[in-house]
Amino acid sequence: STFALTLSPVALSLEELIPSTHLKSHIYAIVIRTVLVISTLVVALSVPFF
Numbered sequence: 001s002t003f004a005l006t007l008s009p010v011a012l013s014l015e016e017l018i019p020s021t022h023l024k025s026h027i028y029a030i031v032i033r034t035v036l037v038i039s040t041l042v043v044a045l046s047v048p049f050f
Helices: 002-016 022-046
Strands: none
Touching: 002 022
16 A cells, blocks of 8 residues: 555664664564554544545
8 A cells, every 4th residue: 555655664764773683673663663553543533635
């Protein structure tokens, strides 16, 4: 979807800032993407005609 295509580069650039350890890097990637989706949802619900 276009939402995933728009959000993916942002998530990847944020994930690059975190030092990579095998297990923690996967958990941080999930947390970063979840926070991005939730923040987008909050903005969409709070701004009319988003």
